[in-house]
Amino acid sequence: MSLTFFLRRLSFSFVALGGLMVLVFVLVRLTGSPVDLFLPLDANDAMRRALAVRLGLEDPIYVQFARWLADISRLDLGMSLWHSRPAADVVFQALPQTLLLGAVVLGLGSLAAIVVGALAAFRPYGAFDRIASAASLMGASIPDFWIGLMGILVFSVSLGWLPTSGYGSPSYWVLPVATLFFRPFGVLVQIVRGAMIAALNAPYIRTARAKGAANRRVIFIHALRNALLPMITVAGDLAVQLAGGVTVIETVFGWPGIGKLMIDAILQRDFAVLQAGILAVAVVIFAINIAIDFAYAAIDPRVRIDK
Amino acid sequence: MTAGIRDVNAFDDLPPVRPAPTLAAMLARDPLAVGACLWLLVVATALLAGQTFLADDAVRINLVARNLAPFQFDANWLNWLGTDSLGRSLVARLSAGAGTALAIAFAAVGASLILGTGLGLVAGYFGGFAGNLILRIADMILGFPTLLLALVVLYIFGPNIFNLIVVLAVTRVPAYIRVTNAEVIEIRERLFVDAARALGAGHARIVFAHILPIVAPTLLTLASLNLAMVMLIEAGLSFLGLGIQPPSISWGLMVAQGRSHLAQAWWLTCMPGLAIMLTTMAFNLIANWYRIAGDPQQRWRLAGSEASK
Numbered sequence: 001m002s003l004t005f006f007l008r009r010l011s012f013s014f015v016a017l018g019g020l021m022v023l024v025f026v027l028v029r030l031t032g033s034p035v036d037l038f039l040p041l042d043a044n045d046a047m048r049r050a051l052a053v054r055l056g057l058e059d060p061i062y063v064q065f066a067r068w069l070a071d072i073s074r075l076d077l078g079m080s081l082w083h084s085r086p087a088a089d090v091v092f093q094a095l096p097q098t099l100l101l102g103a104v105v106l107g108l109g110s111l112a113a114i115v116v117g118a119l120a121a122f123r124p125y126g127a128f129d130r131i132a133s134a135a136s137l138m139g140a141s142i143p144d145f146w147i148g149l150m151g152i153l154v155f156s157v158s159l160g161w162l163p164t165s166g167y168g169s170p171s172y173w174v175l176p177v178a179t180l181f182f183r184p185f186g187v188l189v190q191i192v193r194g195a196m197i198a199a200l201n202a203p204y205i206r207t208a209r210a211k212g213a214a215n216r217r218v219i220f221i222h223a224l225r226n227a228l229l230p231m232i233t234v235a236g237d238l239a240v241q242l243a244g245g246v247t248v249i250e251t252v253f254g255w256p257g258i259g260k261l262m263i264d265a266i267l268q269r270d271f272a273v274l275q276a277g278i279l280a281v282a283v284v285i286f287a288i289n290i291a292i293d294f295a296y297a298a299i300d301p302r303v304r305i306d307k
Numbered sequence: 308m309t310a311g312i313r314d315v316n317a318f319d320d321l322p323p324v325r326p327a328p329t330l331a332a333m334l335a336r337d338p339l340a341v342g343a344c345l346w347l348l349v350v351a352t353a354l355l356a357g358q359t360f361l362a363d364d365a366v367r368i369n370l371v372a373r374n375l376a377p378f379q380f381d382a383n384w385l386n387w388l389g390t391d392s393l394g395r396s397l398v399a400r401l402s403a404g405a406g407t408a409l410a411i412a413f414a415a416v417g418a419s420l421i422l423g424t425g426l427g428l429v430a431g432y433f434g435g436f437a438g439n440l441i442l443r444i445a446d447m448i449l450g451f452p453t454l455l456l457a458l459v460v461l462y463i464f465g466p467n468i469f470n471l472i473v474v475l476a477v478t479r480v481p482a483y484i485r486v487t488n489a490e491v492i493e494i495r496e497r498l499f500v501d502a503a504r505a506l507g508a509g510h511a512r513i514v515f516a517h518i519l520p521i522v523a524p525t526l527l528t529l530a531s532l533n534l535a536m537v538m539l540i541e542a543g544l545s546f547l548g549l550g551i552q553p554p555s556i557s558w559g560l561m562v563a564q565g566r567s568h569l570a571q572a573w574w575l576t577c578m579p580g581l582a583i584m585l586t587t588m589a590f591n592l593i594a595n596w597y598r599i600a601g602d603p604q605q606r607w608r609l610a611g612s613e614a615s616k
Contacts, residue, residue, distance in 0.1 A: 134339070137588060137595065138584075140535075141591050143539055143543065143559070143562070143587075144543075145562065146576070146584070147580075150576070150580070153569055157569060157570050240451075241453065247455065247458065248546060251547060259455075274459075278455075278459075285450060
């Protein structure tokens with residue numbers, strides 16, 4: 001991974017980020033004025049005018065955009081109209097909950113997928129493989145919000161073991177994590193299984209076996225390392241989707257993360273929070289992509305060669 | 308070199324080539340795929356019924372029969388899966404929802420399949436600046452969470468079926484572009500393409516008669532997987548209130564509407580979710596089966612017992 005290659009990726013990502021922000025700025029302002037949302041229906045024109053001026057909505061759109069760009073360069077993302085606090089604060093308060101939840105889910109899902117996928121690949125089309133394949137397919141097909149509601153129904157409403165929603169002690173984590181676990185697990189098992197079958201048929205595995213390496217060593221050291229590459233790509237895609245806030249699940253479980261924050265911002269026409277949220281998500285995704293590149297280089301020596 | 312010559316002689320020892328098994332025969336060898344097809348048949352029947360003689364029952368309010376529990380088979384068959392808080396038949400409402408779910412899924416996937424394949428062919432076959440631009444835009448769309456993108460767009464342009472289909476199609480297009488592009492770049496260099504060119508075939512003929520048929524099975528597998536994915540996203544959006552709007556009926560919306568009655572009437576949430584899961588699973592299973600059936604190297608797994616030797 002040469003420096004120029006890296007810089008090119010970096011600059012491309014920045015351009016994409018900038019394009020996205022312009023798009024969001026324009027689109028969000030097309031939806032209508034927040035003035036109508038905040039003032040009572042019988043507010044007179046003078047009051048509407050006053051609020052619009054106070055919020056800077058009377059200025060031409062390019063002035064608003066320039067002001068907004070200048071603010072961004074100072075990391076000032078504007079005031080949230082709904083929370084009456086800086087939007088950056090609101091977003092940074094919500095972001096850790098989402099990232100933590102995503103990391104736990106993806107970590108558990110990857111670990112389980114590696115074990116199950118590797119075992120399934122050991123005897124393709126054997127009994128374990130068939131069960132694992134069916135289970136992973138089911139995992140990838142379940143609507144997450146539905147399984148979440150069913151979990152609430154069984155474990156919270158009927159049995160009373162777990163809280164229905166909220167954020168706090170470990171018991172609040174069980175249902176959201178379990179609910180979100182299915183899809184990454186289901187998707188990753190299929191990937192690991194396929195890659196492991198291919199890897200186990202490769203000549204270098206035959207060599208390792210011929211040299212007398214133990215079965216366990218062949219599977220988990222020789223084959224797995226190569227099978228991890230496609231898994232990292234897919235796990236990266238999953239991480240991107242999770243970073244966007246698992247909006248639906250956060251809504252179901254009242255999880256104070258960025259997904260719920262953004263859907264609330266959309267419903268409340270809270271421009272500043274929505275923009276700050278999208279910017280934060282875009283930066284996180286940007287970081288994830290760089291992390292994936294590094295992971296590639298760490299696992300596959302071929303990637304480290306200068307291009 | 309010697310190995311190559313030996314290989315040529317080795318053909319004499321090979322058993323006579325068996326005809327490739329028919330699709331129906333290969334389907335019969337995979338019980339899960341058969342089950343998936345049967346379920347889709349049930350859904351298709353429900354869809355037709357929901358559009359015709361059940362259409363009125365889906366919205367008929369009957370306060371006497373409200374929140375009836377499911378599986379009481381001595382009652383009216385329309386209430387076998389229970390009724391909602393206004394006494395509307397869940398059988399009829401699920402059938403009506405099948406129409407919405409499948410119409411949106413097929414429209415969005417069809418549109419993205421055609422558009423994505425077209426753009427991917429251009430990018431892969433001609434390359435150049437336009438090809439690069441197409442790929443970069445595809446990367447940009449892929450690099451952003453689908454659901455979030457759909458949320459923002461649907462809120463801005465309004466949640467209606469047309470916008471829903473457009474936004475779902477747009478978020479799926481990049482996958483087809485990437486896959487088509489990658490395959491075309493490889494196929495473009497093969498000998499039979501050179502042969503076609505040497506015989507005077509034009510670009511259009513090379514692309515549509517020689518390259519597209521080879522890419523098609525991969526794209527159809529992807530389309531089947533995407534049917535499942537689009538159904539899940541549509542259900543999620545409808546659940547959040549940014550997809551299908553009441554009084555229209557969709558499975559995702561039904562789950563959302565049942566949520567407030569979760570403790571009293573679990574079936575209002577459970578049944579539509581089950582319908583979503585079984586249908587997405589059916590599409591995934593068929594994609595899985597087709598991936599094997601369409602691959603000459605793996606097809607033997609689905610061949611009859613004597614042919615599999």
